[in-house]
Amino acid sequence: MANIELSTQPYKGTRDFYPREMTLRNWFFGKIRERLQLCCFEEYGGPMLESLDIYIAKSGEELAGEQTYNFEDRGGRRLAVRPEMTPTVARMVAGKLGELSFPLRWFSIPNLYRYERPQRGRLREHWQVNVDIFGADGFEADTEVISTAVSLLDALGAKKDMYRVHINNRRFFNDVICSLCGTDAEGAKKISKVIDRKGKVGREAYEKDMIALGVSADMIAKLDSVYSMSVTEAAALCPDSQGAAELLGLFSMLDKLGLSEVCEFDFGIIRGLDYYTGTVFEVFDTSPENNRAMFGGGRYDNLVGLFVKNAHVSGVGFGFGDVTLENFLVTHNLIPDDLYTGRAKVLVTRFDGIDYETYADLAAKIREAGVACTVYNGQQRKIGKELDYAGKAGFTHAVTMGTDEKAAGIVKVKNLSRREEKTVAVPDLADPKVFD
Numbered sequence: 556m557a558n559i560e561l562s563t564q565p566y567k568g569t570r571d572f573y574p575r576e577m578t579l580r581n582w583f584f585g586k587i588r589e590r591l592q593l594c595c596f597e598e599y600g601g602p603m604l605e606s607l608d609i610y611i612a613k614s615g616e617e618l619a620g621e622q623t624y625n626f627e628d629r630g631g632r633r634l635a636v637r638p639e640m641t642p643t644v645a646r647m648v649a650g651k652l653g654e655l656s657f658p659l660r661w662f663s664i665p666n667l668y669r670y671e672r673p674q675r676g677r678l679r680e681h682w683q684v685n686v687d688i689f690g691a692d693g694f695e696a697d698t699e700v701i702s703t704a705v706s707l708l709d710a711l712g713a714k715k716d717m718y719r720v721h722i723n724n725r726r727f728f729n730d731v732i733c734s735l736c737g738t739d740a741e742g743a744k745k746i747s748k749v750i751d752r753k754g755k756v757g758r759e760a761y762e763k764d765m766i767a768l769g770v771s772a773d774m775i776a777k778l779d780s781v782y783s784m785s786v787t788e789a790a791a792l793c794p795d796s797q798g799a800a801e802l803l804g805l806f807s808m809l810d811k812l813g814l815s816e817v818c819e820f821d822f823g824i825i826r827g828l829d830y831y832t833g834t835v836f837e838v839f840d841t842s843p844e845n846n847r848a849m850f851g852g853g854r855y856d857n858l859v860g861l862f863v864k865n866a867h868v869s870g871v872g873f874g875f876g877d878v879t880l881e882n883f884l885v886t887h888n889l890i891p892d893d894l895y896t897g898r899a900k901v902l903v904t905r906f907d908g909i910d911y912e913t914y915a916d917l918a919a920k921i922r923e924a925g926v927a928c929t930v931y932n933g934q935q936r937k938i939g940k941e942l943d944y945a946g947k948a949g950f951t952h953a954v955t956m957g958t959d960e961k962a963a964g965i966v967k968v969k970n971l972s973r974r975e976e977k978t979v980a981v982p983d984l985a986d987p988k989v990f991d
Contacts, residue, residue: 568679575895578879583711583884584664587684590710594703596662596686601643609642611681612861613830618917622669633989636915638669640874641858642683648689649862657690670822673870675846676879687872694801697834697854698808699873704838705814712889718849722805722819722836727798728825736778746770751825801833832856834871842886849883850875899990901928902950903940917954917966917984924987946971952990
């Protein structure tokens, strides 16, 4: 064992977050938390490990087994490292069903693990913002979830030409498939799986799979025509569809709220997970560099029923990961120029002959001003070396006090970027303007 050379690389599909990366991640998650709390969403959390059974109940044995990191613990229980948060929050809601006041407005930012092939925008581990409203049945809640998604992008400085929200309705989609393809609900479900992967397999493979399900070339052509229709034109195909009415109501409300500029009907949006029952949507980056959905969600009307028999709690929400969000922010130059340098950060240097407590008192006084500060505790006790360290470690200012300054009750404050130095009385270090 002693001769094994261990790799310094993280596990495939995961990342190390050095301080610079953490600064970026904390910035955008901080903005997101602030905006969600402003919209009265409350943060919750859940365990990293869940029973594998809840993912099997939601997605099926095969999918749950393939996409999760799962194992049997010493007590013989089948567990999975969570690949998503929706089953967890459904379990939590079910667990306190009689105690909660609906509608619930909850959000979380967990890290998730899925066993899949890493690629741009998709890793095996990622952090995901989850936003949900439980116990609100009308399309108004769908509207609010979509407007919240737009609001988060606005909070991060995104302009309206940088993204588009593509919207469909699963009830409506199924009704159209049944009508145009002459099939039943089970047939529509199989056809939806083929349509969901249409953009990934190529036209020839798509048509072959559709024909194998009994969808003729004429039916395929009719389906193709729906993709270019407006929401009102498409809704006319199934005027008695509940999904059509929901779509028309939703788009009318989005228009009144001034969101129609960034929202559009897209018959191809399905959200492959079977639990979606109504509105579904995905948000796309308009940059060709990021040609995939950034995030999405929709209405799932009774996941809570997996845990409590005869419980009927509607849910609508969305999720988006930090990987695609960071790609979006970088591509559109939305990361603030001063993110890594904007805040004052002070190093108190040390001289031999002056006790450590004196310097620690100076640092405490500077922190009283709300300015980040620490005392140098490296081995190179020469002022040149200490200042060199301060520059490389990202400090903006250095405070020096030798025996003469201590006797006079003053310090020297050096602005490292401007290479300017001034003399400051020790009591005045509690004024943050000293470090402007």
